[in-house]
Amino acid sequence: MTDTTHKTEGRPCIFTRACRVTPFLTALAIAVLGYTFVFAGEAKASGGGVENKSVEWTFDGPFGTFDRSQLKRGYKVYQEVCSACHSMNLVSFRNLSQEGGPEFSEAEVKVIAGEFDIIDPNEFDEVGDPIERAGLPRDRFPAPFSNENAARASNGGALPPDFSVLAKARPDGVNYIYSLLTGYEDAPADVEMNAGMSYNAYFTGHQIGMAAPLSDEIVDYEDGTPMTLDQYSKDVAAFMYWAAEPKMEERKQIGFQVILYLLVLAGLLYMITRKLWAGLH
Amino acid sequence: MSEDHTYQPSNAFTRWLDERLPIMGIVDHMMGYPTPKNINYWWTFGGILSFCLVAQIVTGVILAMHYTPHVSMAFNSIEHIMRDVNYGHLLRYAHANGASMFFIAVYIHMFRGLYYGSYKAPREVLWILGVVIFLLMMAAGFMGYVLPWGQMSFWGATVITNLFSAIPYVGEAIRELLWGGFSVDNPTLNRFFSLHYLIPFIIAGVVILHIWALHVPGNNNPLGINVKDKQDTVPFHPYMTAKDGFALVLFLILFSYFVFFNPNAMGHPDNYIEANPLVTPAHIVPEWYYLPFYAILRAVPDKLGGVVAMFGAIAVLFVLPWLDTSKVRSARFRPMYRQFFFIFVACCMGLGYLGAMPAEGIYVIASRILTVYYFAHFLIILPVLGMVEKPKPLPESISKAVLDAHGGSASANTAAAPEKR
Amino acid sequence: MAVTDTDEPTRRDFLYIATGSFTAIGGAFLVWPLIDQMNPDASALALASIEVDLSSIEVGQSMTVKWRGKPVFIRRRSAEEIEAARAVPLSDLIDPEARNDNLPEGSPANDQNRAPAGKEEWLIMVGICTHLGCVPKGQGMSDKKGDFGGWFCPCHGSHYDTAGRIRKGPAPQNLEVPVLTFLSDTKIKIG
Numbered sequence: 015m016t017d018t019t020h021k022t023e024g025r026p027c028i029f030t031r032a033c034r035v036t037p038f039l040t041a042l043a044i045a046v047l048g049y050t051f052v053f054a055g056e057a058k059a060s061g062g063g064v065e066n067k068s069v070e071w072t073f074d075g076p077f078g079t080f081d082r083s084q085l086k087r088g089y090k091v092y093q094e095v096c097s098a099c100h101s102m103n104l105v106s107f108r109n110l111s112q113e114g115g116p117e118f119s120e121a122e123v124k125v126i127a128g129e130f131d132i133i134d135p136n137e138f139d140e141v142g143d144p145i146e147r148a149g150l151p152r153d154r155f156p157a158p159f160s161n162e163n164a165a166r167a168s169n170g171g172a173l174p175p176d177f178s179v180l181a182k183a184r185p186d187g188v189n190y191i192y193s194l195l196t197g198y199e200d201a202p203a204d205v206e207m208n209a210g211m212s213y214n215a216y217f218t219g220h221q222i223g224m225a226a227p228l229s230d231e232i233v234d235y236e237d238g239t240p241m242t243l244d245q246y247s248k249d250v251a252a253f254m255y256w257a258a259e260p261k262m263e264e265r266k267q268i269g270f271q272v273i274l275y276l277l278v279l280a281g282l283l284y285m286i287t288r289k290l291w292a293g294l295h
Numbered sequence: 296m297s298e299d300h301t302y303q304p305s306n307a308f309t310r311w312l313d314e315r316l317p318i319m320g321i322v323d324h325m326m327g328y329p330t331p332k333n334i335n336y337w338w339t340f341g342g343i344l345s346f347c348l349v350a351q352i353v354t355g356v357i358l359a360m361h362y363t364p365h366v367s368m369a370f371n372s373i374e375h376i377m378r379d380v381n382y383g384h385l386l387r388y389a390h391a392n393g394a395s396m397f398f399i400a401v402y403i404h405m406f407r408g409l410y411y412g413s414y415k416a417p418r419e420v421l422w423i424l425g426v427v428i429f430l431l432m433m434a435a436g437f438m439g440y441v442l443p444w445g446q447m448s449f450w451g452a453t454v455i456t457n458l459f460s461a462i463p464y465v466g467e468a469i470r471e472l473l474w475g476g477f478s479v480d481n482p483t484l485n486r487f488f489s490l491h492y493l494i495p496f497i498i499a500g501v502v503i504l505h506i507w508a509l510h511v512p513g514n515n516n517p518l519g520i521n522v523k524d525k526q527d528t529v530p531f532h533p534y535m536t537a538k539d540g541f542a543l544v545l546f547l548i549l550f551s552y553f554v555f556f557n558p559n560a561m562g563h564p565d566n567y568i569e570a571n572p573l574v575t576p577a578h579i580v581p582e583w584y585y586l587p588f589y590a591i592l593r594a595v596p597d598k599l600g601g602v603v604a605m606f607g608a609i610a611v612l613f614v615l616p617w618l619d620t621s622k623v624r625s626a627r628f629r630p631m632y633r634q635f636f637f638i639f640v641a642c643c644m645g646l647g648y649l650g651a652m653p654a655e656g657i658y659v660i661a662s663r664i665l666t667v668y669y670f671a672h673f674l675i676i677l678p679v680l681g682m683v684e685k686p687k688p689l690p691e692s693i694s695k696a697v698l699d700a701h702g703g704s705a706s707a708n709t710a711a712a713p714e715k716r
Numbered sequence: 717m718a719v720t721d722t723d724e725p726t727r728r729d730f731l732y733i734a735t736g737s738f739t740a741i742g743g744a745f746l747v748w749p750l751i752d753q754m755n756p757d758a759s760a761l762a763l764a765s766i767e768v769d770l771s772s773i774e775v776g777q778s779m780t781v782k783w784r785g786k787p788v789f790i791r792r793r794s795a796e797e798i799e800a801a802r803a804v805p806l807s808d809l810i811d812p813e814a815r816n817d818n819l820p821e822g823s824p825a826n827d828q829n830r831a832p833a834g835k836e837e838w839l840i841m842v843g844i845c846t847h848l849g850c851v852p853k854g855q856g857m858s859d860k861k862g863d864f865g866g867w868f869c870p871c872h873g874s875h876y877d878t879a880g881r882i883r884k885g886p887a888p889q890n891l892e893v894p895v896l897t898f899l900s901d902t903k904i905k906i907g
Contacts, residue, residue: 076556104374108762152762175568179374182559183567218577258567261377261384268385269555275742276548282735283541289728290537294332294529357753379757382749 064216066189067196069248073255076270079263080256085116087235088253091246094233096177099169099224101157104178105257108151114263115256123151130156170210172223181251181258188255190216195247198226301327324510329528330535331516333693337411338514339542340404342535346543347397348502352495354390355439362442364488366481369444370569388558394436395561396550398584401429410636412624413515419616421508424501426612431498433585433609438491440582444484445566450579452479452487458592461599478572518696519625520689527693578653586650587643591669593654594662604666611673618673620681628687632680639672765907767899770838778855780843783906787843787851788894789867793878798836800865801827801879809890810882816893825890830879835898840906841880842894845869847887852876867891 072081089110092102107127110118118126130149133156137145149156159165166173181187193216201213201220211221228246235241239249256262302323304310309319361380363372376383405425408414414422441452456473460466475482513522522528529535553560561583565576581589588605595601611618626633646665652658690696766783770790773779778791793801806812806824813822814829823829831839845852847869853859854867854876862868862875864883869876874885881890897905 104371104378106759106762108758109378112758152759179567183564185564187564265384265388265555265558269551272551272555273548275745276544276551279735279738279742280541280544280548282731282738283537283544286533286728286731286735287537287541289731290534293728294534353750357750360754361757375757375759379759381752381755381757383753383757385749386753 064193066186066193066216068189069192069251071188071252071255073252073262076266078266080114080116080252082117083237083239084249084252085256086118087237087239087245088249088251088256089116090235091228091233091250092177092253095227096250097155097158099158099165099174100177101159101174102155102177102257103157104154104176105260106152106154107149109257109260111151112260115260116253120151127151127153132156170223174224177254177257179258181255183258187258188251191251191254192247194222195228195251196244326530326532328510328531329513329522329525330531331514331522331527331693332529332534333518333527333697334514334516336538336542337403337407339539340400340407341509342539343400343543343546344397344404345502346546347393347400348495348498351390351393351397352499354386354393355492355495357386358390359488359492362488364442364485366444366484366570369442369484373443385554388554391562392550392553392558394439395553395582395584396546397432398436400546401432402584405429406640408515409639410626410633411515411517412519412619412621412626414616415619415624416616417512418508418515421505421512422616423613424505424508426609428498428501428505429612430609431494431501435491435494435498436582436584438487438494440566441484441487442491443566444570446568446570446574446576447563447566447579449479449570449572450575451581452483454579455581456483458602458605461602463599480572515624516693517625517627518690518693519623519628520693523692523694580651583647583651586648587646588650590646590650590662591666593650594659594666604670608669611670615673615677619677621677621684621686622681623686623689628689629680629684630687631684632677635672635676635680639669642668642672765905767903767905769903771902775837780855781906783842783894788906789839789841789843789855789880789891791839791855792837793831793839797865797878798827798831801830801877801881804877804879804881808883810884810887811889813890814893815890817895818893825879825881827879830881830890830893832896832898839878839880840893840896840904841891843867843891845871845874845887846882846889846891847872847874847885852891 072078072084092100107123107130110116110126111120111123127149130153131146132149132153133144133146134153135144137147139145159168162173175183181191184190194214197214197216198212199215201207205213205220207213208221211223212225213220214222228243228250230243231241233241233246235245239245302313302317302320304313304319313319358376361372361376361383363369373387376387378384380386408422408425437451437455441448456470456479459473460470462469471477473483474480475486513528516522563580563582565579568576580586588608591608592601592605595604621629621632623629626636642665646662646669649658649662649665690699764784766781768779768781768788768790770779770792773790773792775792776794776797778789780787780789782788791797804827806826809825812825814825816823816829818832819829828836830841831837843851843855848871850869850871852862852867852869852874854861860868860870862884864875864877866878866880867876868874869885869887872886874887875883876887876891877883879890880893882888894906896907899905
């Protein structure tokens with residue numbers, strides 16, 4: 015190996031240079047961030063054509079978690095106001111007590127579930143009629159309308175969307191929901207409103223079939239939290255985000271451990287690679 | 296590389312096995328496979344892609360245990376995975392983001408091949424097999440995106456299958472054949488699920504051919520010159536396994552960021568709305584990795600023309616080895632090609648951006664310009680460049696170039712190296 | 717990285733071992749979710765207990781309910797059936813254990829240990845033959861009830877008596893009595 019002679023110079027050889035990954039990482043990061051940026055820009059721009067109001071949520075960022083009492087309040091708003099028209103088909107009562115959610119106690123969930131009448135499509139009595147019984151934690155939230163036509167008929171032709179994944183089904187969903195709920199205002203003079211429609215700054219086309227659902231003092235909070243439209247909107251938006259992403263806390267927690275692990279492993283492999291290639295001559 | 300295949304069974308059992316199934320010889324060949332010692336981190340994406348394929352197959356097989364391919368249950372079964380199945384949300388996000396990561400890696404892998412002329416003789420078959428894998432990946436990705444049965448799934452499937460109706464005379468018949476009906480419906484979802492499960496295994500088969508076709512001529516390298524002797528190479532293990540492993544872990548960190556902290560960044564919110572055949576979303580876009588081709592499709596104002604251009608954009612890659620007339624492989628020694636390469640990368644990124652924008656006004660004009668440039672790059676620039684460009688002098692051998700650079704005599708050759716700041 | 721050549725091999729060996737074990741640990745953690753996903757999911761676990769109203773069952777009648785996807789036999793036994801079951805000496809039994817999930821393991825298979833304490837009228841068992849998982853006959857009025865007047869598994873000919881104990885045939889164990897609680901005189905919770 016003739017190249018051993020060069021070792022004496024003590025300069026980094028080309029093989030350790032091969033270990034340098036900065037340009038490689040930079041290029042990768044630029045490409046990925048570029049695309050993310052394009053999509054983020056697109057996401058903000060869509061919707062009502064107006065940029066959503068941005069709330070600082072407790073669940074933002076890699077370490078963010080849900081505020082349990084906020085989720086509980088949000089559930090109360092959902093249950094007392096929204097659920098009259100909006101279904102939440104994919105969420106079960108038992109989810110209310112699972113880890114990473116509002117974390118009602120199991121006893122509380124039994125009481126909550128018991129207040130609902132459930133008609134299980136698979137349960138029939140002796141003569142084949144459907145059984146109506148009190149809800150159990152395992153049941154899903156019953157829908158306010160039996161089908162789409164019934165929902166439209168009761169809502170002036172508009173279909174109230176299901177809440178289960180709504181916060182993920184709109185760009186920047188949780189901020190959008192908050193903006194929409196607080197975005198009702200008088201229509202500008204030059205806008206002609208259709209019958210039964212309300213003006214909302216954040217809704218596509220600005221004419222929304224849902225009349226302003228929330229107003230101050232409409233739901234009683236027992237924990238001293240201000241009973242305002244703004245607070246209700248935040249709480250129910252947070253609750254809907256949890257309903258759409260109930261495993262968020264578990265996901266972030268595992269992710270934190272995984273990334274930590276990978277960083278250490280990267281360090282070890284970097285040292286191995288460096289040593290191997292440096293010792294090549 | 297048969298001359299490097301010098302496996303000697305070391306004990307009675309391996310001798311017995313070797314006479315019946317010489318698999319240890321293959322393992323031995325893989326471990327000792329001589330790799331040019333100057334290849335850089337852009338070469339680690341082959342290993343990363345193998346990982347992506349395995350990861351997609353493993354997570355995919357698992358998701359199939361919980362998924363229901365029926366129009367009335369598909370959407371809810373995905374949410375069942377997200378909500379109820381143990382670790383289901385992670386497996387589903389890993390699979391969905393894994394597709395994006397797979398394409399990030401494959402695009403880098405392809406651009407690396409373009410930059411260093413890895414498609415040129417004697418590696419034409421290697422390159423063509425790679426393009427076949429790319430096509431299969433696109434098919435698998437497309438069908439996989441249909442399975443959650445959201446709005447984007449449904450309308451993506453509708454738009455893409457309608458492409459085939461552009462074919463004269465038989466287009467309508469082909470479209471109905473693909474659908475198994477008169478619109479995208481349950482039969483379509485079922486067959487897409489079946490094929491989505493099948494294609495990755497076909498990809499795995501072609502990957503084996505791809506690696507085989509790699510091991511015959513051996514790796515290309517940043518200098519693009521042939522390996523002369525053992526001085527120029529290192530055994531794959533441990534040198535490349537360590538380096539590939541390190542690069543893979545870096546890649547996994549990026550992957551994990553998306554899976555754990557931003558899992559829906561590369562998806563579209565509309566796909567969380569269940570498919571509705573009566574309402575098209577206001578602004579439909581394919582997954583990001585199809586955007587450049589989608590832009591080309593929309594750039595042509597004719598139905599058949601658009602489809603031909605889109606498929607042509609991939610087809611042209613098959614004949615690339617013969618379109619590039621230059622004798623020199625690496626862009627390091629091709630000053631003009633090097634510039635055109637970066638313009639081409641920008642062109643592809645631009646097409647990707649335009650694919651996400653609405654098809655109106657300035658965006659259409661820009662897509663047309665870039666589409667023309669895309670094809671001109673392959674059909675005009677590359678053939679002409681080979682004739683008019685004066686390449687820089689090539690180093691004698693890999694070891695020589697390495698020693699020159701090491702000695703500090705920063706030659707013009709290495710100054711052009713992209714990894715040198 | 718100022719290391720001398722002499723200590724390099726050992727340091728490298730250490731690095732290899734450290735990295736190898738670290739990777740193996742990571743691999744083990746990675747495998748767990750891939751396996752655990754096959755365990756019963758949250759929706760299945762939520763169905764783990766059911767409540768059954770017994771008020772409509774007359775003496776001598778049976779009812780079958782589904783619990784965890786399996787049939788549960790509920791029989792309101794007549795006085796003769798109870799008597800017949802009690803008359804059997806333990807030495808006549810193929811399986812002398814009660815197989816009652818409400819009792820400690822190894823309790824003798826006398827009739828009192830098969831039926832719920834104080835509710836001897838009721839016999840509640842998982843209706844799965846302990847041989848290879850078929851559902852024995854005997855619930856229906858006109859079903860063949862086997863040589864011992866209880867249940868008879870048509871798959872391989874196992875005969876169960878009026879306390880659900882195996883008396884003849886290839887089945888190794890008595891029918892399983894699931895965990896149950898009487899919520900009231902006519903309401904039980906299974907599981």
